[in-house]
Amino acid sequence: MTALIHLDKVSVRYGAQTALAAVSLNVEAGKIITVIGPNGAGKSTLIKVALGLLPPDSGTVSRRPGLIVGYVPQRLNIPAALPLSVRRFLAMAAAKGDWPAALGRVGAGHVLHRQMLELSGGELQRVMLARALLRQPDLLVLDEPVGGVDMTGQAEIYDLIAAVARDEGRGVLLVSHDLHVVMAATDEVVCLNRHVCCAGHPEAVSRHPEYLALFGPRVAASLAVYTHVHDHAHLADGRVEHVHGPHCDHGGGCAHG
Numbered sequence: 270m271t272a273l274i275h276l277d278k279v280s281v282r283y284g285a286q287t288a289l290a291a292v293s294l295n296v297e298a299g300k301i302i303t304v305i306g307p308n309g310a311g312k313s314t315l316i317k318v319a320l321g322l323l324p325p326d327s328g329t330v331s332r333r334p335g336l337i338v339g340y341v342p343q344r345l346n347i348p349a350a351l352p353l354s355v356r357r358f359l360a361m362a363a364a365k366g367d368w369p370a371a372l373g374r375v376g377a378g379h380v381l382h383r384q385m386l387e388l389s390g391g392e393l394q395r396v397m398l399a400r401a402l403l404r405q406p407d408l409l410v411l412d413e414p415v416g417g418v419d420m421t422g423q424a425e426i427y428d429l430i431a432a433v434a435r436d437e438g439r440g441v442l443l444v445s446h447d448l449h450v451v452m453a454a455t456d457e458v459v460c461l462n463r464h465v466c467c468a469g470h471p472e473a474v475s476r477h478p479e480y481l482a483l484f485g486p487r488v489a490a491s492l493a494v495y496t497h498v499h500d501h502a503h504l505a506d507g508r509v510e511h512v513h514g515p516h517c518d519h520g521g522g523c524a525h526g
């Protein structure tokens with residue numbers, strides 16, 4: 270298997286509600302896969318399945334044997350009464366790591382001796398990323414990693430994520446709403462709305478200008494456009510009907526409607 274992780278037709282239900290329906294995706298070494306989708310689309314559920322925290326109701330998840338995963342959650346809840354320095358927090362993840370270098374790399378060199386509870390939202394996200402990278406992961410899983418980070422910081426963090434994939438050959442599975450910032454550094458976009466609506470390479474933008482019109486000006490401006498092969502229709506009751514036409518007119522607002 271060349272993929273670090275492979276999801277094959279994974280479905281997850283919470284009671285009667287389907288959170289993921291036959292979702293397949295691959296993350297390979299050196300590649301960044303970005304999952305986008307509206308609230309409730311199943312992005313966090315997908316991450317939980319990929320991490321092995323949630324077993325799928327059907328379908329399979331295959332991980333390369335011995336895979337090391339670094340995970341940056343959307344939020345970290347630290348008990349208010351827990352005295353925990355950044356240094357100690359990082360030491361818990363990697364006892365022998367070069368913590369100052371790891372923090373310096375994510376632009377948070379100044380927080381090594383601070384208390385975790387004192388950090389700003391952006392500083393906390395950077396520390397979480399440093400901690401994930403200290404594990405020297407084959408696969409980095411990031412659930413909206415720039416929450417609370419200012420605009421300049423966001424660009425810096427995405428540049429770093431791109432370098433981690435490109436220069437160090439790590440695979441990255443990223444959930445993001447920051448489409449325009451993420452696009453430049455993404456190898457493949459997976460548009461999720463319980464099922465995979467569409468997926469493709471952002472660089473296909475220049476080769477397929479006709480698709481720009483499909484998304485409408487608001488989405489097109491933030492997302493540019495990517496190869497869009499649509500093999501299903503969205504029915505009024507929310508179900509999906511598979512059809513064989515190669516492209517859709519996106520009238521159903523697949524990801525964003």
Ligand SMILES: Nc1ncnc2c1ncn2[C@@H]1O[C@H](COP(=O)(O)OP(=O)(O)OP(=O)(O)O)[C@@H](O)[C@H]1O
Nearest residue numbers: 283284286288306307308309310311312313314315
């Ligand atoms: N433990 C749970 N029990 C029941 N329903 C759940 C549970 N976790 C998630 N859901 C439901 O499953 C659906 C998908 O949730 P999920 O958190 O995966 O979406 P998301 O795309 O990450 O959303 P958001 O962008 O709002 O974070 C939602 O409708 C949510 O209410």
